[in-house]
Amino acid sequence: MAESVGNFAIQLAKLGNAHVTATCAPEHIDLAKSLGADEVVDQTTPGGQALKSPSGKKYDVVIHRGEPTSWSTFEPHLASKGKIFDVKPSLSSVKAYTLKKLTFSKKQLIPVLLNCKAENIDFLVKLVKEGKVKTVIDSKYSLSNAEDAWAKNAENKIFGKIILEP
Template sequence: MASGGGRPATMRAVQYSGYGGGSASLKKAGDLAEYVAASESITVACPDKVSAVDAAGLPIAGLTALQALMSIGTKFDGTGSGANILITAASRGIGTYAVQLAKLGNHHVTGTCGARNLELVGSLGADEALDHKTPEGAALKNSSGKKYDCIINTTDAGRWSVFKQMLSSQGRVVDIAPNLGNFVASVLTLFSRKKLYMVMLSLGKEELKFLLELVKEGKLKTVVDSRHPFEAAAEAWEQSMSGHAIGKVIMEM
């Protein structure tokens, strides 16, 4: 992460991604740049009590999860009544943040993941975790049989044809990884009771401050799949793109 004051700061740990190595700028950053110049308007100083590794995943995955939940009116001050929501790919980067933030918003959370990650998703606060390879998990059916008020889709494997079967009468899908079919569905459902709409990440300084404060207070954590030295950049990229990473893949410089 970069510090304020008009000067770029050394990135001690970065989120390895195609967006620019965890920089707070999506437009001008370069992958794995040791130094990144970012506008002060989108830059937040990392608190002393928050490690570079814990902070590295927040500008992309953390903000995306936060904004997806904010789009459905989630309140994080304990005053919200909560809803019955499903989070797909709950053991991956965005999903691990989304589960934790959803519970802070008093939601009842079901998360999908692979069998080996069921315990992890539960430890993050999910009320129920579904193995996506079982018939029930593939159909997104929870043990109570209740329909979801909202589905937060974080994987491009998600399909509207499956989602709509599990939505409540006025349920909605917040899609942050839309495929072509879901993009079409977002248009076709504009005037339907059940809707699918897409959320695209926008950089928010105050939102990033909020996430850092949650980490500082121990209310939010970054789940780290693996940490790699700069020399192992190719290995880190392969792990990130494999679809099997649990949480975030971190590069250290």
């Protein structure tokens, strides 16, 4: 899980006493661990690309925000009632969702369209102010270099927020 969705997901899951396995690029492994991940999988390795837990645990919940990944990659690593919440749904994830619903599968892939409600943002801000959740800053750019910040974001290899400063 890279970027802020993953950063917050790791921390919120740990606040809920969940065992967290994160996947990320090798340069972000220490940061993922510092945010509370119990296990971190290097997404550039065969095991990481297969989303295999280092401890062999089956996943109850997966928050997926990466590149489109086939159901066959996730399915062997899900618990009997495991659910994948895909926060960057693709056409293939919508198809997998429909198929799983039609077949009454207990394992599900659920496309999620994020809707930021004021009360949820207020709750996150409260957690940040209390020091229970931290915002990770990937990089800072001056406003005059906004195109460089945009290019960095387009690489899809950030781990945190990109800040534009005056």
